[in-house]
Amino acid sequence: MAGKARPVAEHYGGLVRPALKEARPTGLHTRQFVAATRLIPSKVARGVEHLRDVGAAEHLTPIIWRRRDGYMFSDEPADWIEYEKKQFRIILGRLTRVITETLDPHLARHPEDEWARLAVAQLIGVRATLNQLAKA
Incomplete structure (x- = not known):
């Protein structure tokens, strides 16, 4: 076999x-x-x-x-941290674009849309966390 x-x-x-x-x-x-x-x-x-x-x-x-x-x-842990921070900055940039280029226009046209409001509220918290991790 x-x-x-x-x-x-x-x-x-x-x-x-x-x-x-x-x-x-x-x-x-x-x-x-x-x-x-x-x-x-x-x-x-x-x-x-x-x-x-x-x-x-x-x-x-x-x-x-x-x-x-x-x-x-x-x-070297310092090298790992540098790389990890860079990855967080990349994710932060992508997430920010989703909020500003997709969700914000959605909410501008339909401000009462519960799903879009929930998504923005949750993602703003994630964005703040990623921002802190990218700087830390």
């Missing part, structure tokens, strides 16, 4: 992890990953996503991304 095939993302992660470990303490940009693994950029991204999922489940060193370094493993 033939062995069970590994899921595709796991396979990509298996190619991405050694390349990333070899690059330590520096990181790899996508084009460097492509050269090191011979994967196309979308498969590199799937491999990184898989490693992030596995890393979180197994409490391993997280993968971060910085413009100057690319993807990297870092053992």
